[in-house]
Amino acid sequence: MSRPTIAGVARAAGVSVASVSRVLNGLPATEEMVERVQRAVDELGYVPDARARSLKVGRTFQLTLAVADVGNPVYVTMMRAVEEVVSAAGYRLVVTTTGPDVVDEVALVRGMARGYADGLLISPLRVDEDLVKSIRECEVPVVVAGNVPAKAGVDTVRANSPKGMLLAVDHLVAKGRRRIAFLNGPADTVPGAARAKGFAEALRAHDLRPAAVAEADDFTFAAGRAAAPALLNSLTSEEVRVRVATSSDVRGRPDAVIAANDLLAVGVMHELAAAGLEVPADVAVVGMDDSELAEQSFPPLTSVNLGSAERGRRAAELLLARIEDNERAPRRIVVQPSLSIRRSTP
């Protein structure tokens, strides 16, 4: 009844456990030996126990991908890319969710003792001393998809948010928009900070001033909707000021909104529609991540492709390489963005 072990197979085949193991691992053996073992294996339906195997060989053949929110479509893109690379290398991918708090991430990395997986690929929203420390001390190789200080000495693959932001602003400006607003996620997150900085720089490069800036509580659709009214209210007060000052065209109601990710952008579009404003005629909207949601949303969302698929792929490759050789110098890869233009911009 109980599952057969290698000893059972050996007994059934009338050979030693070592021989069974050898046949199963493709080591040289005689025709007849292979034949006998194979028959016994088939007959008993034997499958090697992964636990025992990994205890002995010191590897689990599992890799963990930790993301903050499975509901964020950007992780779908990334996950697909990671999955492809790691499964080609013979690993199983384990996906876990950390939630938005850095303490959860630290706990995950700490608890990531050897034995659960052979490597960890983490995309942290917030980074602090503790997290960096726990990553350095982690017993298994860790690759970060995101931005951690170079001195952490860890492999990283990150996006170039400022450049991406510039692409978005370039595009909007080329289409004649000058009153550009920004809906960020939490500014105390790594991507939030990077995008805030990028937005400011990009506007400066065009000699523009932000039409409005708001900050959502989270990188989610709901938070985007919730924060949008603040953006809309600030529009209103801008409008008031315009009427008083009759200023240049850089004042007045924003004619474009850039959101820090696609979920927020879609949230904004809903609120714009609720306010009776048309996209892109009245207000153009640009998202970031170029996730599947960008093409599914209506109108389809112009979005900055921050290379999530490529980041996933490169990060997975880095992880595999480090598992191979833990002494190699840490690499820091930056993936360049591109812009996917769709109908939410003119």
Add this chain to the structure above:
Amino acid sequence: MSRPTIAGVARAAGVSVASVSRVLNGLPATEEMVERVQRAVDELGYVPDARARSLKVGRTFQLTLAVADVGNPVYVTMMRAVEEVVSAAGYRLVVTTTGPDVVDEVALVRGMARGYADGLLISPLRVDEDLVKSIRECEVPVVVAGNVPAKAGVDTVRANSPKGMLLAVDHLVAKGRRRIAFLNGPADTVPGAARAKGFAEALRAHDLRPAAVAEADDFTFAAGRAAAPALLNSLTSEEVRVRVATSSDVRGRPDAVIAANDLLAVGVMHELAAAGLEVPADVAVVGMDDSELAEQSFPPLTSVNLGSAERGRRAAELLLARIEDNERAPRRIVVQPSLSIRRSTP
């Protein structure tokens, strides 16, 4: 340099490995013993090896959730629910993707030898003899979120698609729609077959005939868009017929479309917009699954809630119960649907 083992801790604390193990597992020990072990553990930063532990105790404390497509938002809902239940019970959740083919599912179940996880929760798109057989023979408990024959003797949690379909049709009829079309996913899948049947029954219950039926290659957004023209073409030919026949109001261009899931529904909405038709004024659209996408889409999508969160929760509970007691009689739970009305219907 290398990771400390329980033997190292024992040496450092000047006690036996058994004592260390006992302290770590909370078995009775003297104050002083606990103290010494604890200090040694802290000092060395010892963490038990999960592999060795699970080899000995025969459990991995991991549960696997296998879904067909991580990009389908319905699985996000389900995954969240499952995660909550299993992590409360002290298990880690491993999510894997099977792809749309039944052979992949069979391979997954077969390869699910004890040692990778303590249980499997699978939501198969297609079910055949082989799959049922592999599930019955699987060494770890398996719970199916979906419909498999009762004779398979396996715990299942499934949705009530026909009832859900009826809710959708009831709603559309109540709003005065009579020319109802249906965009299904592949009819050779379990949900595809159930929904086709449900749609036919629901229309019959209202003495209506289908305005049009089309079948997408997949339950994805892209497949939905690709299949929509077929639906639209059939609309056109219907329209032609109407012009010729001046028939009753059950003929003519569909004034409502029900899609077999939210992704397909959103795909249809895109094509409707491209054809210059307004939702819901010209055509009402109803999706199924009531996933996050339903509220994110524009207009927000009326969708049949097939209870994915509850299904996930119940399935996880069933799995935990079966792990507890593998002899209990298999249960077959059916979760009742409800309708989430949004603005894609009048």
Add this chain to the structure above:
DNA sequence: GTCGGGCTTGTAAACGATTACAAGAACGAT
């Protein structure tokens, strides 16, 4: 004072694989 009972702790045998090492078989060359 001795003996039995209850605790605490240590010794050693698992769990199910892989693999170093040694022994045995086969075979060609001298």
Add this chain to the structure above:
DNA sequence: ATCGTTCTTGTAATCGTTTACAAGCCCGAC
């Protein structure tokens, strides 16, 4: 015929835990 080489196979140690069992200790009761 004997020796050495090579190839195959088996024996046993090992990975890092848990846990059954035994041994030792302290204590109170007779």
